[in-house]
Amino acid sequence: MKRRINKVAIIGSGIMGSGIACHFANIGVEVLLLDIVPRELTEKEEKKGLTLKDKVVRNRLVNDSLQAALKSKPSPIYSIDFAKRIKTGNLEDDIAKVANVDWIIEVVVERLDIKKKVFDQLEQHRTPGTLISSNTSGIPIHLMSEGRSEDFQKHFCGTHFFNPARYLRLFEIIPGPQTSQEVLDFMNEYGEKFLGKKSVVAKDTPAFIGNRIGIFSIMSLFHTVKEMDMTIEEVDKLTGPVIGRQKSATFRTVDVVGLDTLVHVANGLHQGVPNDEAHDLFALPNFIDSMMEKKWLGSKTGQGFYKKIKKEDGSSEIQSLDLNTLEYRAQKRASFATLELTKTIDNVADRFKVLVKGKDKAGEFYRKSFSSLFAYVSNRIPEITDELYKIDDAMKAGFGWQHGPFQIWDAIGVEKAIEMMKAEGYTPAAWVTEMLESGSKSFYTVKEGNTYYYDIPKKEQVKVPGQDAFIILDNIRESKEVFKNSGVVLEDLGDGILNLEFRSKMNSIGGDVLDGLNKAIDIAEKDYQGLVVANSGANFSVGANIGMIFMMAVEQEYDELNMAIKYFQDTMMRMRYSSIPTVAAPHAMTLGGGCELSLHADKVVAAAETYIGLVEFGVGVIPGGGGSKEMTLRASDTYQKDDVELNRLREHFLTIAMAKVSTSAYEAYDTNILQKGKDIVVVNPDRQLAIAKKHALLMAETGYTQPIQRTDIKVLGKQALGAFYVGTDQMYAGKYISEHDKKIANKLAYVMAGGDLSENSYVSEQYLLDLEREAFLSLTGERKTLERIEHMLKKGKPLRN
Numbered sequence: 001m002k003r004r005i006n007k008v009a010i011i012g013s014g015i016m017g018s019g020i021a022c023h024f025a026n027i028g029v030e031v032l033l034l035d036i037v038p039r040e041l042t043e044k045e046e047k048k049g050l051t052l053k054d055k056v057v058r059n060r061l062v063n064d065s066l067q068a069a070l071k072s073k074p075s076p077i078y079s080i081d082f083a084k085r086i087k088t089g090n091l092e093d094d095i096a097k098v099a100n101v102d103w104i105i106e107v108v109v110e111r112l113d114i115k116k117k118v119f120d121q122l123e124q125h126r127t128p129g130t131l132i133s134s135n136t137s138g139i140p141i142h143l144m145s146e147g148r149s150e151d152f153q154k155h156f157c158g159t160h161f162f163n164p165a166r167y168l169r170l171f172e173i174i175p176g177p178q179t180s181q182e183v184l185d186f187m188n189e190y191g192e193k194f195l196g197k198k199s200v201v202a203k204d205t206p207a208f209i210g211n212r213i214g215i216f217s218i219m220s221l222f223h224t225v226k227e228m229d230m231t232i233e234e235v236d237k238l239t240g241p242v243i244g245r246q247k248s249a250t251f252r253t254v255d256v257v258g259l260d261t262l263v264h265v266a267n268g269l270h271q272g273v274p275n276d277e278a279h280d281l282f283a284l285p286n287f288i289d290s291m292m293e294k295k296w297l298g299s300k301t302g303q304g305f306y307k308k309i310k311k312e313d314g315s316s317e318i319q320s321l322d323l324n325t326l327e328y329r330a331q332k333r334a335s336f337a338t339l340e341l342t343k344t345i346d347n348v349a350d351r352f353k354v355l356v357k358g359k360d361k362a363g364e365f366y367r368k369s370f371s372s373l374f375a376y377v378s379n380r381i382p383e384i385t386d387e388l389y390k391i392d393d394a395m396k397a398g399f400g401w402q403h404g405p406f407q408i409w410d411a412i413g414v415e416k417a418i419e420m421m422k423a424e425g426y427t428p429a430a431w432v433t434e435m436l437e438s439g440s441k442s443f444y445t446v447k448e449g450n451t452y453y454y455d456i457p458k459k460e461q462v463k464v465p466g467q468d469a470f471i472i473l474d475n476i477r478e479s480k481e482v483f484k485n486s487g488v489v490l491e492d493l494g495d496g497i498l499n500l501e502f503r504s505k506m507n508s509i510g511g512d513v514l515d516g517l518n519k520a521i522d523i524a525e526k527d528y529q530g531l532v533v534a535n536s537g538a539n540f541s542v543g544a545n546i547g548m549i550f551m552m553a554v555e556q557e558y559d560e561l562n563m564a565i566k567y568f569q570d571t572m573m574r575m576r577y578s579s580i581p582t583v584a585a586p587h588a589m590t591l592g593g594g595c596e597l598s599l600h601a602d603k604v605v606a607a608a609e610t611y612i613g614l615v616e617f618g619v620g621v622i623p624g625g626g627g628s629k630e631m632t633l634r635a636s637d638t639y640q641k642d643d644v645e646l647n648r649l650r651e652h653f654l655t656i657a658m659a660k661v662s663t664s665a666y667e668a669y670d671t672n673i674l675q676k677g678k679d680i681v682v683v684n685p686d687r688q689l690a691i692a693k694k695h696a697l698l699m700a701e702t703g704y705t706q707p708i709q710r711t712d713i714k715v716l717g718k719q720a721l722g723a724f725y726v727g728t729d730q731m732y733a734g735k736y737i738s739e740h741d742k743k744i745a746n747k748l749a750y751v752m753a754g755g756d757l758s759e760n761s762y763v764s765e766q767y768l769l770d771l772e773r774e775a776f777l778s779l780t781g782e783r784k785t786l787e788r789i790e791h792m793l794k795k796g797k798p799l800r801n
Contacts, residue, residue, distance in 0.1 A: 003131075003186050005029055005194070009101040011091070011118055013062040016135060017107035018069035019165040022076035025085040026166065026608070026666075027194055027683055032097055035062035037090045055093075062088045076166050078608060078664035091118075096125050103131040105159065110264075112139055119144070123152055131183065133159035137211060138268050141204045145176040153178035159187060160208060162398045167609070170398030171197035172208050192466065196608060196683030198397035205384045206272035207265060209391060210398035212384055213377060213405070215265050219281050220372050221250060225323065226285060228365060232305050232320055237334035238365055243355070244348040244402025251305035255298035259291060278376055287323050296321075303328075336362035346505075348402055352411040356420060370408065371424040374417060377405040378429035381456060388443055389453045389464050406443040414442055431456050449476045471689040473501055473536045483519055487512030490520045496529030496700065497693045507537045509593040510545040511564070514571045524580045530696035530704075531578075533597065534585035534689045540610070543592025544568065546619060550789045553780040562777055565624050568593070569769050572626040575600040579706040581699035585692040587685055591615045591661065595673065596625040602699065604679035605692040606665035612673055613661030620740065620785030622748045623656060624776030629768035631656060632752045634672045636714040649720055653752050657745050711764040715754025724749035740784040747775040 006029065010021045013035040021033045037058045041050065050057050069076050070083055077083055089097065098104055104126060108118055115134060126132060128151045134144055141158045148156065158174030171191040175184055184201060191199035202208040207215060225235055232251040240249035254262055263284060270282035284292075291297075291304070298304030305321050307328050319328040338358030342351040355366045377391050385391060392404020409417050414436065418428055435443075438459045445452045445461050451472065452461040476491055483490040487504040500520040504513055517533070524531040534540075552561040575582045575597060584598040587607035595612050598604050606612070614623045614631070622628050635652040639645045654660070655671045662668035665681040674681075680695075682688045725746060732742045750756070751771045754763050779785050 003102070003190075005102045005131075005190065007032065007101045008103045008105060009034065009098045010105050010107060011035075011122070012107035012109075013065035013088075014107065014109075015065075015069065016161070016163055016165070018066050019076045019163060020105060020107060020135065020161050021066070021086050022069060022083070023161075023165040023195065025082045026078045027196075029085065031086040032094070032101060033062055033066060033086055033088050034091050034094055034098075035065065037061075037092050058090050058093060059088055062090060074164070074167065075663060076164055078166075078666040079670070082666075091121065095121055098122060098125050098130075099127050101130065103133070105133050105135055107135040110136060110139060112143055115139065115144055116147075119148060119152075123149060126152070130155065131186075132156050133187075135159060135161055138207045138265060138272070140206075141174050141176040145178065150178070154180045155183055157183060157187065158204070158208075159191075160202075160210075162210065168398060168400075169196065169198045170210050170394055171195060171199050172210060172394070172398075173199060173201045174204050174208055175201070176204070192469075192684060193687075194683070196685070198393050198686075200385075200390050200394050200397070202390070202394075203384050207269055209384050210394040211265050212269070212380065213391060213395055214399045215262065215269060216278060216281065216376055217369075217373060217399075218250065218254070218262065219266055220278070220376075221369060222285050222288065223281060224365065224368055224372075226287070228361065228368075229324075230361070230365070231332055231334065232323065233332050234334040234336075234361070235365075237336070237339070238362055242339055242342060242348075242351065243408075246400045255304040255306055257298070258300055259288070259297045259304055263288065263292060277379060278372075287326060290326055291321075336360055338362040338366075349407070349411045352408055353413070353416075356412055356417075367420055368424055370412070370417070371421040371426045373405050374409050374421055375426040375428055378432050381429065381431065386456070387453065388456070410442045410444055434459065446475045449479070451475060469690055470686050471499075471693065473499070473534075473689070477501070483516070483523060485512050485516050485519075488516030488520070490516065490523065492528075493532065493689075493693050495693070495697055497532060497696050498524050498528050498530070499532045499534055499689065499693070501535040502533075502537065502541060503535075504545075507535060507539060507541040507594070508543060508545045509541055509568075509597070511567075514567055517571055518574060521574050521578045521580070521582075525578060528580065529700035530581045530583070532583045532585060532689065532692045532696050533575075533601065534692055539589035539594075540586040541591070541594025541597070542589055543594055543615070544625065546789050549780060550786065553786055553789075556781075558777060558781070561780065562773065565773050565776055568596075568625040569773060572596055572600040573709075573765070573769075576602070577707055577709055581696050581704045583692045583696045583699075585688050586610050586612055586665075587688065592623070592627075593625050596623060596627040596630070599630045599673065600626055602704075603695055604674055605688060605695055606668070606674060606679065606681050607685045607688050608665050608681050608683045609685070610665040610668065610681075611661050611663065612665070612668050613659060613671075614656045614673075615659045615661060617657060617659045617741075617744060618788075620744060620782065620788040621776055621779045622744060622751065622772065624772060626769060626772070628656065628748060628751045628772040628775075629765055631672070632715065632754070632768055633710060633713050633765065634675070635752070636712075638672070639714060645714070645716060646720055646723055649716060649752060650723075653724065653748065656748055709765055712762050713754075713765065713768065714760060715752075715757065715763050715768075716760055717754055717757030719760070720753040721749055721756055724753065740782065743782070744779060747779060751775050 008024050008029055009032040010017050011034050013033050021031045024031050038060050045057055104122060106118055108114055132155055136158055137160060145153045145156050156176055157179045160172035162168035162170045173187045188199045191197040236249035236251050239245055240247055266282050295301050296303050307319050309317055309319055311317055320331045322329050337360050338355060341354050345351045381388060388406050392406050395401045395404045435454050440454050443454050450467050451464045453464050455462040477489055480491045482492050489501045489503055491499045493499050502513055520531055582601045583603045583605055584601035585605045586598050587610050590610055590612040592615050595614050614627045616623045631652040635649045638648045660671055668674040669676050682691050728742045728745045731737045
């Protein structure tokens with residue numbers, strides 16, 4: 001039987017339950033969210049004359065929880081409209097409705113006795129064959145399944161989402177003693193394909209995989225900090241982006257998550273793994289005990305390892321906790337010679353060898369922390385999993401590590417790392433030595449574009465399963481290279497489809513990237529069937545390099561600047577009007593020029609987590625790479641008979657003038673930056689490139705014909721221009737915008753109105769591009785614009801336009 005999930009029931013509407021409900025709504029599933037009935041009225045309800053029998057009271061807890069989740073930042077939902085897919089209720093009046101769902105997920109408080117009572121209720125109404133799971137973070141699955149019916153146990157397992165459910169991709173699946181293989185296989189595929197997760201099947205051991213390794217790593221670090229007398233600033237400097245971790249690094253992350261959450265899991269591990277060789281590390285250091293007593297839990301209590309204070313002059317300051325005195329103080333700048341050696345190494349994996357060789361405190365810290373981590377993860381096999389790649393997957397998807405422990409070990413060198421470990425007093429598990437003796441010198445290898453891992457029982461390299469749905473650029477970049485320059489690499493994806501990958505700093509678009517894009521189209525038109533533009537960087541593109549624009553403007557080299565902008569425009573138009581289909585695959589930050597490129601592709605295959613927008617206003621200019629033209633064109637295409645056309649144009653104008661950036665790819669449909677019926681959204685970013693390739697190939701095989709440039713764009717001339725000028729005058733008069741903002745907005749208005757034409761007219765794309773370029777150039781000559789650009793450059797902000 002082919003299972004389909006059309007409706008789920010979430011039992012428990014707390015932060016986790018509401019977050020999971022929102023994510024199922026994100027992917028189009030109907031959700032029934034249930035919680036308990038309140039036992040007493042609030043003061044507000046009493047004043048309204050309500051009773052405990054009123055539905056609004058009985059559903060108060062679930063509704064309040066859901067609304068709190070929907071208002072939280074970052075949002076748990078792709079579009080607020082998707083919240084309509086969630087229906088709420090309570091466990092007394094609505095429990096029978098679980099008979100009509102395909103999957104029941106229990107997300108109540110982490111107490112076994114309460115969970116068992118909930119299962120008692122559910123089993124009275126659940127339809128046999130319905131999937132049922134618990135989102136526990138550590139309660140043994142076998143204890144929850146005890147005493148349940150055979151059908152319940154067969155279809156029951158743990159499904160551990162990480163918080164926040166939308167953003168953290170780890171989805172741990174933990175089988176019970178009787179869970180059927182069919183259920184595990186389904187959960188694994190559904191997590192990857194539909195929920196966009198990294199599915200990892202774990203063993204039923206304390207804290208499973210992610211939290212077992214993650215909490216060990218943090219607790220080990222807490223003890224190392226005291227041992228080495230380090231400050232929290234030093235640790236956050238060493239455990240952030242330099243090693244491929246989040247900017248919040250260690251202590252800021254704990255503040256966000258909540259110290260109490262960390263302590264809860266650590267205490268559970270201290271009790272649950274008495275025979276663990278690192279058992280003592282799960283005991284709380286004294287400074288953590290003191291912070292718990294003082295309720296210094298992080299963001300939720302206003303202070304943790306960091307504290308924001310108001311100074312006498314009214315400004316605010318973030319202070320740091322001194323771990324020795326437990327008093328807050330001004331932050332201290334952390335600086336290490338070892339980190340200076342890595343500044344020119346862009347590839348994070350290449351930094352690890354340098355970091356562990358450091359002669360200063362940083363080098364000592366890395367040797368200690370990596371040695372203990374490597375020993376610990378090697379000893380967890382086969383206890384928590386039989387396959388080493390699952391540990392790496394869990395840490396990357398659940399804790400935001402760019403590289404998992406075994407990948408870091410490989411980057412340092414397996415044998416070199418063992419020498420380092422021995423010097424620090426650690427010994428790896430015996431299977432690591434056996435691996436080296438078997439001839440495998442690394443945990444991973446790449447063959448023909450696929451990743452292989454060392455299979456411990458087989459003592460040989462085995463292909464990591466599930467890769468057939470992926471294209472991993474890191475694995476094919478060298479072997480499938482067709483062309484490259486300083487800004488791009490062009491790879492052959494097979495089946496006649498090429499991929500252009502940006503390799504510039506922050507994937508910004510400069511002359512080398514534009515040259516590469518034109519070269520890619522030349523090659524594709526001559527010998528291939530289609531072109532995809534995709535990369536595996538942290539962001540798709542932060543836009544054009546404004547440093548170049550600034551220098552030309554300062555030197556008043558306007559002829560050269562005019563040619564540079566025209567080259568950008570012409571390259572974007574080639575994306576639209578080449579003889580082969582072009583597909584853009586944006587993800588994460590896709591701003592300015594990166595957005596303009598996407599606007600001009602034949603099709604966009606966007607990752608759900610795409611934050612896309614035309615942000616040029618913030619720099620003091622308008623979109624100059626075809627973005628202003630394209631939004632005018634798209635507004636024109638929405639005009640319908642008897643429609644108020646000016647209103648449609650104003651919506652597209654405001655998208656640029658307010659520098660709107662979508663909070664998800666789905667939200668980009670609302671601004672017409674992504675187009676319904678043409679562009680698509682992919683929830684699992686690992687599958688994005690493979691799906692983009694399929695769409696490029698499909699367009700080619702169904703008879704792609706080079707489009708004809710548009711000459712039928714309706715512009716509204718003076719009618720629109722007058723209305724926009726009145727609006728900017730009012731905004732300026734009300735002091736909502738500056739005089740310079742008004743000037744930028746009026747320039748944009750002139751372009752999108754099609755100039756000061758006396759009546760509605762039909763114009764060509766080139767006509768609008770010329771207006772756009774002229775407006776862009778005039779704004780780069782403005783002193784205020786140059787000041788804005790210079791300020792951004794000095795602040796080291798992303799060079800984007």
